[in-house]
Amino acid sequence: xxxxxxxxxxxxxxxxxxxxxxxxxxxxxxxxxxxxxxxxxxxxxxxxxxxxxxxxxxxxxxxxxxxxxxxxxxxxxxxxxxxxxxxxxxxxxxxxxxxxxxxxxxxxxxxxxxxxxxxxxxxxxxxxxxxxxxxxxxxxxxxxxxxxxxxxxxxxxxxxxxxxxxxxxxxxxxxxxxxxxxxxxxxxxxxxxxxxxxxxxxxxxxxxxxxxxxxxxxxxxxxxxxxxxxxxxxxxxxxxxxxxxxxxxxxxxxxxxxxxxxxxxxxxxxxxxxxxxxxxxxxxxxxxxxxxxxxxxxxxxxxxxxxxxxxxxxxxxxxxxxxxxxxxxxxxxxxxxxxxxxxxxxxxxxxxxxxxxxx
Amino acid sequence: xxxxxxxxxxxxxxxxxxxxxxxxxxxxxxxxxxxxxxxxxxxxxxxxxxxxxxxxxxxxxxxxxxxxxxxxxxxxxxxxxxxxxxxxxxxxxxxxxxxxxxxxxxxxxxxxxxxxxxxxxxxxxxxxxxxxxxxxxxxxxxxxxxxxxxxxxxxxxxxxxxxxxxxxxxxxxxxxxxxxxxxxxxxxxxxxxxxxxxxxxxxxxxxxxxxxxxxxxxxxxxxxxxxxxxxxxxxxxxxxxxxxxxxxxxxxxxxxxxxxxxxxxxxxxxxxxxxxxxxxxxxxxxxxxxxxxxxxxxxxxxxxxxxxxxxxxxxxxxxxxxxxxxxxxxxxxxxxxxxxxxxxxxxxxxxxxxxxxxxxxxxxxxxxxxxxxxxxxxxxxxxxxxxxxxxxxxxxxxxxxxxxxxxxxxxxxxxxxxxxxxxxxxxxxxxxxxxxxxxxxxxxxxxxxxxxxxxxxxxxxxxxxxxxxxxxxxxxxxxxxxxxxxxxxxxxxxxxxxxxxxxxxxx
Numbered sequence: 001x002x003x004x005x006x007x008x009x010x011x012x013x014x015x016x017x018x019x020x021x022x023x024x025x026x027x028x029x030x031x032x033x034x035x036x037x038x039x040x041x042x043x044x045x046x047x048x049x050x051x052x053x054x055x056x057x058x059x060x061x062x063x064x065x066x067x068x069x070x071x072x073x074x075x076x077x078x079x080x081x082x083x084x085x086x087x088x089x090x091x092x093x094x095x096x097x098x099x100x101x102x103x104x105x106x107x108x109x110x111x112x113x114x115x116x117x118x119x120x121x122x123x124x125x126x127x128x129x130x131x132x133x134x135x136x137x138x139x140x141x142x143x144x145x146x147x148x149x150x151x152x153x154x155x156x157x158x159x160x161x162x163x164x165x166x167x168x169x170x171x172x173x174x175x176x177x178x179x180x181x182x183x184x185x186x187x188x189x190x191x192x193x194x195x196x197x198x199x200x201x202x203x204x205x206x207x208x209x210x211x212x213x214x215x216x217x218x219x220x221x222x223x224x225x226x227x228x229x230x231x232x233x234x235x236x237x238x239x240x241x242x243x244x245x246x247x248x249x250x251x252x253x254x255x256x257x258x259x260x261x262x263x264x265x266x267x268x269x270x271x272x273x274x275x276x277x278x279x280x281x282x283x284x285x286x287x288x289x290x291x292x293x294x295x296x297x298x299x300x301x302x303x304x305x306x307x308x309x310x311x312x313x314x315x316x317x318x319x320x321x322x323x324x325x326x327x328x329x330x331x332x333x334x335x336x337x338x339x340x341x342x343x344x345x346x347x348x349x350x351x352x353x354x355x356x357x358x359x
Numbered sequence: 360x361x362x363x364x365x366x367x368x369x370x371x372x373x374x375x376x377x378x379x380x381x382x383x384x385x386x387x388x389x390x391x392x393x394x395x396x397x398x399x400x401x402x403x404x405x406x407x408x409x410x411x412x413x414x415x416x417x418x419x420x421x422x423x424x425x426x427x428x429x430x431x432x433x434x435x436x437x438x439x440x441x442x443x444x445x446x447x448x449x450x451x452x453x454x455x456x457x458x459x460x461x462x463x464x465x466x467x468x469x470x471x472x473x474x475x476x477x478x479x480x481x482x483x484x485x486x487x488x489x490x491x492x493x494x495x496x497x498x499x500x501x502x503x504x505x506x507x508x509x510x511x512x513x514x515x516x517x518x519x520x521x522x523x524x525x526x527x528x529x530x531x532x533x534x535x536x537x538x539x540x541x542x543x544x545x546x547x548x549x550x551x552x553x554x555x556x557x558x559x560x561x562x563x564x565x566x567x568x569x570x571x572x573x574x575x576x577x578x579x580x581x582x583x584x585x586x587x588x589x590x591x592x593x594x595x596x597x598x599x600x601x602x603x604x605x606x607x608x609x610x611x612x613x614x615x616x617x618x619x620x621x622x623x624x625x626x627x628x629x630x631x632x633x634x635x636x637x638x639x640x641x642x643x644x645x646x647x648x649x650x651x652x653x654x655x656x657x658x659x660x661x662x663x664x665x666x667x668x669x670x671x672x673x674x675x676x677x678x679x680x681x682x683x684x685x686x687x688x689x690x691x692x693x694x695x696x697x698x699x700x701x702x703x704x705x706x707x708x709x710x711x712x713x714x715x716x717x718x719x720x721x722x723x724x725x726x727x728x729x730x731x732x733x734x735x736x737x738x739x740x741x742x743x744x745x746x747x748x749x750x751x752x753x754x755x756x757x758x759x760x761x762x763x764x765x766x767x768x769x770x771x772x773x774x775x776x777x778x779x780x781x782x783x784x785x786x787x788x789x790x791x792x793x794x795x796x797x798x799x800x801x802x803x804x805x806x807x808x809x810x811x812x813x814x815x816x817x818x819x820x821x822x823x824x825x826x827x828x829x830x831x832x833x834x835x836x837x838x839x840x841x842x843x844x845x846x847x848x849x850x851x852x853x854x855x856x857x858x859x860x861x862x863x864x865x866x
Contacts, residue, residue: 124726153726184727262721318751320559330559331839335851338858342817350715351579352560352749 002076007086008103009068015084015103016071016203029085029102074204079193080107080177089113097222097248101201104219107177108197112170117223118145118284119245120162121238122155122230126263129316129355130255131158132347133280134230136357138162140281144290146170148224150216151185151192155230155238160192169196170223174216175208176200199223217241226251226287228278232266239266242275251287253278258315298343303328303336308345308356316355362449365463365492366442367483368434371648371695372609374486378428379439381446386422394427397435406437406468407444414472414520419451433693435647438477441466441496444519445526457526463487464522466498472519476500478615481608481622484508496522503621504612506538507605542598543625550590553766557753561588564748564859566770569595570777571838572792573831574681574703574743576666579750580720581713585706588750589662592704593626594767597775599658607658610697614650627659629701633668637676642688648695651688653680656701666705667735674740677703681743684795700795705744707736738825745794745831746859777841793838798830805833811853818857832856 147163221244257264323333642651684700
């Protein structure tokens, strides 16, 4: 049983008050960030939590205590713990943003909150090469950082797939931890809660709303030292995270995309505005003064070497065209490309096309 | 007087001898049929009575009892009519001196005495021949089909009167001359690989699939020629042997889908629509168990266009026949086993809108929609499809070019070569192709070098393959090695086989 101080109990209670409107919530969190005494918190509690729902003022401490017990008891049953602005374990980076959440409801490995954190995001539909690259980067960062991301398809999924095997993963949800959103990711969510950490500012049972994604994105940026954007369209929601990171003074990285690719327009415009251009994990690690782990280059046959060189030259190419470039029959190229794929050097891009991955 | 005439009933693809015993005795005139005849057999009473009368013979007077022996087995269909009529005439002493001993009579009668063709004649003849019968009287309408039976005198008749004259020696009928089997050279309804533009990857996959008898999935945007590719499959398959043709013809004869030719001389290419029911696909029926599409595709190709549109239960029912090469359909009336060793070729779009992975079109499907669409095909079914390959969106230049691609003829030469290697390999074994190998054959014929083993392990772990997918990859590697005339399975062969496991990497 997690022990909570009186202030923490009050903040959990405040955070769990479902009828707390957004403005009250953010005013409160701003006030909390300045540091509030317990007496003041109780007054606020009394003002905003009107019991029975009919506006009757009840400033009774015993009531708060019973209500807090009920909320905490439910959390305990679901193995959920809370970290509040009054807790020592509240991530310092998040505390520094203008409107930090009152409390973070978490399930999984608590120690990840104290680790260095780096965020990887991307739109839900992204090119195959960007997804594979994202997965590689997440896997490589996972040893040094806790990778922070959401739980959607596409970019989030790439980060999850890369980082989950090591467990160095924090998924921030736009809904209560017990709500399955998206429904198809229910089992994935449980797996992350087991190996890594799932986090939400919303109390148990809260459904995802349109605005909650926006609010969630500020947590993604707020938790992390930097944000990598794998892919984002011109008006992608992913850019909200990047902009939040910029306004919090965090580093923003972006994968460069083809000039004409709509799926990467957001990334390219971030780079134009001064975001760091990132092509592999080394670009990020270098920024934080870390060295890349030395990995021995995989051994390649002469054919594989030729195909890879041809592919690097063109970026993305059809297997038949690569075969022609290397002067071998298509099926031999197929075999060599499968070998390169297994070695993690190329990815399928659909329609028998391949793209080269990291150098 | 009692007369006994032999005819045959059909049980699945096997003929079962049935003796028609007729007794005409004195008494109040009656006309009874016993021995578990079904409705169609019972109705033959009226057909036979009219046919005898209208052929100018006298219908015997007295108490008539007709027994179908053995009495405990249900008799179905109308092919007993001729035997019943002959035995009635014999019992009525109108066929004195006729030699009916050892002759099998098959045929349906019309009211005017004409003999109508019956379905399932060839399997019956083959069974009867195996049981030692060599003299047959069959409907002239079935003559083409019957002519493929060797070592028997088969007399085609077109009326009951002709039959009687023949039996009495008043008219000679020349027995059918044995037909020689010529495999159809230009199968596939005019399809040929030389008309397929581009598609180097899919063409190769098709060649490998046919060479080893593997199943094939073509995935690609709408209108890229998936169906056209599939139609080319029979054109590169090896010619039918006579034994194969007979086996296939038996099935089609039972189903009543035999054409003018009397024998199936080209490999079947079946394209059941996606609204097909499980019964239509696998076989079934109320009384008679009809062969389904998978049996009609025996020895050829079962093409399922737009695979995810088929009912899930129908697709799942394919799993067992895909493994065993036959299907046993059980009904209240008994169970029947039909052969169903076919090459499955399926096609599908990569996503509901069809543009996923396309270079120039935008896919409008959400990831969840794509997953839902793909999930319609279960993992176990996908596992059984050895080669999964993407079909390209062919650029206009390639479509418009007149340059002819390699023809089916050329591809078939290589396929035949690979099949020849396989027939040497499976000498004395029931298997004919690599795809049919079991675990024992896999260990015997698909030894991998250390490196090959390492590649397979790597792929197994990375692509999260099932054990079945692993052995399927091994079999495909074997076929690729055969195409290269290589005794040993080289690493490149394993890699190429791995590259055809698309479904696993898409997940």
